[in-house]
Amino acid sequence: MGQFDGQVVYITGIARGQGRNHAIRFAREGASIIGIDAAGPVVDHATYPPATADDFAETITLVEAEGGQILARQGDIRDLAFQTEVAAEGVERFGRLDHVVANAGILTWGLTWELSEEQFSDVVDVNLVGTWKTLKATIPHLLKNKDGGSITIMSSVAGLKAMPAQASYSASKFGLRGLAQTAAKELGPKRIRVNTVHPYAVNTKMGLNDTSAMKAFEEWGMHFPSLLGHYPVASLDDLTDAVFYLATAKAVTGAEFQIDMGHSKV
Template sequence: MGQFDGQVVYITGIARGQGRNHAVRFAAEGASIIGLDIADRVADHQTYPTATADDLAETVRLVEEAGGKILARQGDTRDLAVQQQLVADGIEAFGRLDHVVANAGILTWGLTWELTEAQFTDVVDVNLVGTWKTLKAVIPPMIEARNGGSITIISSTAGLKAMPAQASYSASKFGLRGLAQSAAKELGPKRIRVNTVHPYAVNTPMGVEDPEAFKAFETYGEHFPSMMNHYPVATLDDLSDAVLYLATAQAVTGAEFQIDMGSSKV
């Protein structure tokens, strides 16, 4: 018996990294998965490896290997119609929707006044506007079903403590906090809980394979320390532990859950 037997989870950014790990962990606990990922390069200014269609196919394989059912599709969170159709198809296939993990996001680097217009708007459009479109796609059917449930939005420590060379990313992640807080207050009477998770460095291509990040650390290193030098990078399971907990924590909403080795407090 799994703690999510018979339940359904919608996850964006599912092709690899955190999204994939969340999907596999939920599936191992009995959930069916609806998944979305663009599985392609989002913007020319990305400086870390991007997910591919093969990555998405591997997520499907791993979820099924864990015993879960999955409906996964390539698509952009910025396309509301794509998300609405996928959610509708997932509910038709699996019968319900219980939990949402709004995980999709991108990162670019540059000083506030040196960012190109695309570097700023692409990041805000994917991270903030795309997440709002995720909520717009999932909340009406969740309300209609009257099953309660949870929505977990993946923000960042950069949404708690703005970081240098990350103006667009920090702005988008701070925005997610406001979006989540509004939704939590609106959805409390509907028994739908909304929380944010705030990672620091995580063992993903975005987290550890971006050469521009190391340049920023060299110049602005005093802004990037944590309290745990012996544990510099969180594992995928560190993040999934938090996400699965928030999906079950009936008394928790409006929370800002830090998985950051204390970096937001330094």
Template sequence: MGQFDGQVVYITGIARGQGRNHAIRFAREGASIIGMDIADRVADHTTYPPASSDDLAETVRLVEEVGGTILARQGDTRDLEFQRQLLADGVEQFGRLDHVIANAGILTWGLTWEMTEEQFTDVIDVNLVGTWKTLKAAIPVMLAAGNGGSIVIVSSCAGIKAMPVQASYSASKFGLRGLAQTAAKELGPEKIRVNTVHPYAVHTAMGLEDTEAIKAFQNWGRHFPSMMDHYPVASVDDLTDAVFYLSTAAAITGSELEIDMGATKV
């Protein structure tokens, strides 16, 4: 028996990294997966390798390899109608929706006054507006199912402790906290819990293969330390553990769970 037998989870940003790991673990525990990822370069100003359609196909293969069922499509969280149709088709196939993991996001670097307009608006549109569209598409489906459930929104430690050269990213991640707090209050009577997780560095392409991140740490390193030099980067399993906990913690809503090696406290 799996922890999520018979349940259905919708995960954005599923092609690799945290999203892929969440999908595999939920599938291993019995859940059916509805997933999406843009699986392409979102913007010219991002400086880490983008996910690809091959990555998305590999996620599907890995989910099926552990015995899971999955409906995954390539698309953009900024496209509300795409998300609505994906969820409608997913519920038709799997019968319900119990959990949402709003994981998709992008990062860019630059001083506040030197960023291009695209560097600011693209990140806000993907991270904040795109997540709002995920909730707008998913919440009515959850309410119609009448099973309660949970929503976990992936924010960042930059949404608790603003970081230099991350104006758009920090603004978007602070915004996700407000979005989650509002939704938690609105959905409490419907037995749907809403929480956020706040990672620091995670062992993903976005976390470790960003060429501009190295420069940022060199120039602004005093703002980026953690308390755990022996464990500088979280694993994707660390994040999935947090998502699993919040997806099952019946007494927790409106919380902000920091997976940050103490970085927000220094």
């Protein structure tokens, strides 16, 4: 018996990192997965390697190796028609939707007045507007579920504590808090809970292989400490554990769940 037997989860950004780990572990616990990822370059100003089509295919293989069923489609979360179609296709195939994990996002670096228009607009459009499109595409299906459901939005510690050289990223992640709080108030009476997760450094290519991040830490290091020097980087399972908790915690909605090694308190 798995913790999520017979349930269905919609996850964005499944090609690698957190999204892949969520998909694998939900499948291990008996859930069916509806997953999307651009699986290629989303913007030309990111300074970490993008996910690839091979990453995307590997996620499908890994989910199926756990005995899980998965409907995976390659596309951009900024495309509302695409997300609407995938959500409907997944519900038609699996019969229901129980949980949404809005995980996809991008990051760019630069001082507020030096960012290009594209650096600011692209990040807000993917992280904030794209997540709203995820909710718009999936909430109608959650509302049909008599058992209710959950939405977990991956924000960031930068959505709690603004960081230097991250104007567009911090703005988008602060915006996700407002989106989640509004949705939590609207959906609570419908038995759908909405929460945000706020990681700091995570063991992903976006988290650890970003050349601009290293330069920012050198120049702005006073803004980047945590309280757990012995545990500087969260594991993928640390994040999935939080997602699992929020998917099952019947008394928790509107929460802002920190997986940040205490960084937001420094």
